[in-house]
Amino acid sequence: xxxxLVEKIWDAHVVKSEEGFPDILYIDTHLIHEVTxxxxxxxxxxxxxPVFRPKQTVATADHNVPxxxxxxxxxxxxxxxxxxxxxxxxxxxxxxxxxxxxxxxxIVHVIGPELGITLPGKTxxxxxxxxxxxxxxxxxxxxxxxxxxxxxxxxxxxxxxxxKTMKIEVNGELGNGVGAKDIILYIxxxxxxxxxxxxxxxxAGSAIEALSMEARMTICNMSIEMGARGGLIAPDQTTFDYIxxxxxxxxxxxxxxxxxxxxxxxxxxxxKFDSVLTFDAADIAPMITYxxxxxxxMGIQEHIPATGAQPExxxxxxxxxxxYMGFDDDSSLxxxxxxxxxxxxxxxSRIEDLREVADFVKDKRKADNVTVWIVPGSKQVEQQAKNExxxxxxxxxxxxxxxxxxxxxxxxxxxxxxxxKYCVSTSNRNFEGRQGQNARTLLASPLTAAAAAVTGKxxxxxxxxxKA
Amino acid sequence: MKKFTKLTxxxxxxxIENIDTDQIIPARFLKATxxxxxxxxxxxxxxxxxxxxxxxxxxxxxPTYSGQxxxxxxxxxxxxxxxxxxxxxxxxxxxxxxxSFFADIFKGNALNNGLLPIxxxxxxxxxxxxxxxxxxxxxxxVDLENQTxxxxxxxxxxxxxxxxxxxxxxxxxxxxxDFILNQKQLIKEFEEGRG
Numbered sequence: 001x002x003x004x005l006v007e008k009i010w011d012a013h014v015v016k017s018e019e020g021f022p023d024i025l026y027i028d029t030h031l032i033h034e035v036t037x038x039x040x041x042x043x044x045x046x047x048x049x050p051v052f053r054p055k056q057t058v059a060t061a062d063h064n065v066p067x068x069x070x071x072x073x074x075x076x077x078x079x080x081x082x083x084x085x086x087x088x089x090x091x092x093x094x095x096x097x098x099x100x101x102x103x104x105x106x107i108v109h110v111i112g113p114e115l116g117i118t119l120p121g122k123t124x125x126x127x128x129x130x131x132x133x134x135x136x137x138x139x140x141x142x143x144x145x146x147x148x149x150x151x152x153x154x155x156x157x158x159x160x161x162x163x164k165t166m167k168i169e170v171n172g173e174l175g176n177g178v179g180a181k182d183i184i185l186y187i188x189x190x191x192x193x194x195x196x197x198x199x200x201x202x203x204a205g206s207a208i209e210a211l212s213m214e215a216r217m218t219i220c221n222m223s224i225e226m227g228a229r230g231g232l233i234a235p236d237q238t239t240f241d242y243i244x245x246x247x248x249x250x251x252x253x254x255x256x257x258x259x260x261x262x263x264x265x266x267x268x269x270x271x272k273f274d275s276v277l278t279f280d281a282a283d284i285a286p287m288i289t290y291x292x293x294x295x296x297x298m299g300i301q302e303h304i305p306a307t308g309a310q311p312e313x314x315x316x317x318x319x320x321x322x323x324y325m326g327f328d329d330d331s332s333l334x335x336x337x338x339x340x341x342x343x344x345x346x347x348x349s350r351i352e353d354l355r356e357v358a359d360f361v362k363d364k365r366k367a368d369n370v371t372v373w374i375v376p377g378s379k380q381v382e383q384q385a386k387n388e389x390x391x392x393x394x395x396x397x398x399x400x401x402x403x404x405x406x407x408x409x410x411x412x413x414x415x416x417x418x419x420x421k422y423c424v425s426t427s428n429r430n431f432e433g434r435q436g437q438n439a440r441t442l443l444a445s446p447l448t449a450a451a452a453a454v455t456g457k458x459x460x461x462x463x464x465x466x467k468a
Numbered sequence: 469m470k471k472f473t474k475l476t477x478x479x480x481x482x483x484i485e486n487i488d489t490d491q492i493i494p495a496r497f498l499k500a501t502x503x504x505x506x507x508x509x510x511x512x513x514x515x516x517x518x519x520x521x522x523x524x525x526x527x528x529x530x531p532t533y534s535g536q537x538x539x540x541x542x543x544x545x546x547x548x549x550x551x552x553x554x555x556x557x558x559x560x561x562x563x564x565x566x567x568s569f570f571a572d573i574f575k576g577n578a579l580n581n582g583l584l585p586i587x588x589x590x591x592x593x594x595x596x597x598x599x600x601x602x603x604x605x606x607x608x609x610v611d612l613e614n615q616t617x618x619x620x621x622x623x624x625x626x627x628x629x630x631x632x633x634x635x636x637x638x639x640x641x642x643x644x645x646d647f648i649l650n651q652k653q654l655i656k657e658f659e660e661g662r663g
Contacts, residue, residue: 015658016651021633024648026658036550038501047645052652064499078499085501129549129573145551145577147643155648157655161631193486194543197572227546227571293486293546313594317485317541410495410548419518431490431547433513 002268004165005234006200009140009265013123015157022159028122029056030152031108032095034086035063035412036127040150041089053156054094058117061086061099062107063412067375067402070100079413093153104247106378106404109133109346113217114380116246120235120262125152130346130428132223135232136216137239138265140200142230163229164198164274167267169205172281177462179356180215181348181426181445183207184222185287185297187279193295196228199275202267203233207281213242214352221347222428225294234266286461288333289430289443291321296430300448300460306330324432325440326420333442333458337369340423341453342435343399343446344375345409348426351384353446357399358390360450360461366398367456373415374399375407399453411436424452470582471641475563476609476620478535480527481600487540488547489574493556495548506552507559528560532604537564539596539608545574545585554578564610566617568593579634580643586610586617592626595619612638 003011015024030053037059044051051057064079074080083100090097098104104111109130112118120138125131127149134141148158170183188195201223208219216233223231240259243249250258267273285299298304307329310318322329343349343357354376366372374394376382382404385391394401408415409427416436417423423441426449430441442458451461497509515526522529538557544567545553554577557565564584578585588596599606599619609618612635618625637643648655 015655022631024651024654026655035498039503039551042502043645049649063495082499082501127549127551129547131549143549143573145549145554145573145580147551147577147580147645151645151648154645155652155655157648159633159644159648193546194569194571197543197569224547224573227543229572293488295486313590314485316483320484410490412495412498429488429490429547431488433494434490437494437513437518 002271004267004271004273005138005202005232005265006140006163006165007271009121009123010162012121022161025123025158025160027125027152027156027158029058029117029124031112031124031126031131032057032059032149033063033108033126033128034061034082036146037149038082038085038089039146040153041093043150044093044153047154049154051093051095051153056156057095057153058112059086059090059095059097060105060108060111063406063410065100065405066413067405067407067415070403076414103379106380107346107349107406109221110349110377110381113137113213114246114378116243116249119243119249119258120239120265125158129224130221132228132230133217133221133346135220135223135230136213137243138232138235138262140230140232143224163200166196166199166201166228166275166277167273168201168203169276169278170203170207170281171205171278172207174207174281174284177286177447177465178284179445179447180211180218182284182287183281184219185289185294185443186284188222188226188294189287189297190279191226191277193225193293194227196223196226199228201228201231203231208233209236212352213238214350217350218347222294225428235262286445286448288448288458290325290327290333292324292430292432293321294428294430294443296321297443300458301334303330303332304328334460336458337422337456338424338452338458339370339421340417341370341372341449342375342408342423342425342427343449344373344377344407345427346377346406347428348446349375349377349381351381353426354381354385354390355388357446357450358393360447361397361399361454362393364397364454366453369456370453372399372453373402373408375402375415376404378404408435410434417441424449424458469637469641469643472563472582472584472612472638474609474611474613475536476607477537478533478605478607479537479539479596479600480533480535481597482527482538482540483597485541486543486546489545489550489553490547492545492553493550498550498552503555505559506556507561510556510560536562537566537608537610538562539566539593539600542567542569542590544570546571549573551577551581554581554583558583566593566596579638582638582641584610584612584638586628588617588626588628592624595624
């Protein structure tokens with residue numbers, strides 16, 4: 001019987017399937033961090049259980065960590081306690097930890113791929129909704145709650161109902177100045193912040209196939225922003241080339257064996273999806289959000305949709321969002337002054353993102369009214385940026401290159417955007433207060449963020465690029 | 469896990485759509501390492517000003533409204549996977565959340581903690597909001613066994629869906645770990661079978 005990619009991977013991991021019950025799904029890799037794991041470790045202690053498969057569990061500290069002076073003890077007491085607790089729990093339960101000071105430390109969804117832990121055909125979970133990132137490799141990867149973290153600790157399995165499948169095809173060529181972040185913000189704006197709920201999404205089409213691995217991660221990362229359980233892309237030569245030679249990737253005979261399996265990982269030609277959507281890459285402009293959920297996005301030259309044009313029962317929520325942002329409906333954002341630019345997060349903090357920004361800001365300087373933070377996704381990304389001299393370009397431009405962590409994406413550490421201030425952010429959520437109490441977030445690509453940094457206002461980056 | 473069978477209670481209405489988990493419990497309150505105490509920060513930034521004084525216009529600060537049932541607009545619980553959102557709602561005294569649509573991860577987290585998420589139709593949700601609007605003490609009767617929710621005053625009733633396994637977990641107070649632990653041998657056999 002023909003199967004979708006999701007079905008192939010899912011079926012290969014079902015321990016038991018019984019009518020009236022969710023499947024018992026085997027989990028290959030469990031990633032953990034300091035915020036959503038302590039209560040799960042506590043649960044194990046209460047039940048008197050060990051971590052069943054500690055070697056399939058990897059930990060890092062990312063959500064809470066400072067992005068300056070990481071080798072000093074964490075100043076903020078509660079954050080320090082939580083990070084210390086992770087260290088203690090990992091030691092007690094035999095889990096490998098890439099904590100502060102370790103050369104592999106970084107945002108959990110950046111280090112998995114760069115270490116060769118994320119591989120095609122795997123099932124992967126983490127107590128973090130952006131676990132969908134790993135789907136870029138053709139893996140089933142999704143975010144879970146803390147009770148489920150405890151469940152995976154205890155059994156290396158999860159009780160899960162098989163999701164519905166959706167295929168999103170993007171065909172054609174992207175315009176100059178348009179990238180992966182614009183593709184995904186465009187799709188979310190089209191289908192809404194709830195449009196993917198209940199589905200696992202497979203991204204396909206020529207525009208997706210043309211993307212690098214890091215760009216594919218940006219796409220899969222934001223699957224959750226339309227409510228989807230996860231998103232994935234069939235592995236291909238781009239995937240295999242990226243994985244080969246990485247720290248924990250299979251090598252030698254193991255590589256050949258793995259590759260033979262990975263090459264079977266695609267949706268069969270006549271496989272049935274529950275839903276199929278198709279978009280044209282040529283229709284996509286640099287995107288920016290104007291509201292308080294990632295579905296409230298538009299092409300940067302467009303006007304904010306009129307409140308009057310919203311469905312009656314949604315008008316109140318819609319206007320509330322615009323009031324929070326301090327924007328008028330039916331107006332343009334072009335030329336609107338910004339206060340902060342944040343380039344980072346599990347969506348856009350990889351070396352290609354930093355290279356793209358550095359390439360754009362070379363010989364330019366940030367506007368005086370803007371504070372710019374660049375937070376690399378991992379120690380390895382940070383080191384690579386320095387090896388390539390990107391740090392010097394950023395310094396000359398007045399951009400601050402900090403140390404790795406989730407940082408201002410969610411403002412759990414001290415990297416918060418002050419109340420009322422506008423931040424153009426390469427992160428994934430523009431929820432009220434996400435980047436700090438009453439902070440106002442505009443989601444965009446690294447290029448659009450860099451353009452805002454240089455001009456001090458919302459700018460169509462295409463006007464600043466040399467014509468290709 | 470906390471058991472649930474039935475409940476009749478007044479409701480706290482929150483007629484807003486797309487309520488994300490950052491509103492339910494902002495990230496800065498996720499630093500605790502136990503499950504308790506999140507209730508006081510439920511909807512923190514809608515409930516309190518920056519100086520910690522209550523915002524009188526927010527429904528939870530209005531003594532007219534109380535009860536163990538939270539009723540909210542569609543796509544409730546979208547965003548982060550933080551289970552702290554379910555813990556905060558429960559810790560603030562709610563046993564049931566009603567919406568016309570729930571985000572997946574939130575719904576799973578709620579069920580794993582004995583907090584019952586009930587998805588009703590848009591029309592029934594509008595009827596609930598209308599009933600509470602005209603009489604804030606208007607009560608809802610929730611019956612898990614029969615999978616019904618009733619507006620007591622008008623008698624209007626709707627049935628709701630729930631996975632039969634999850635239903636039995638709630639009624640008996642079992643959780644998923646209790647269920648899977650009994651099948652560890654199967655898991656080991658699965659691992660051996662993969663080589």
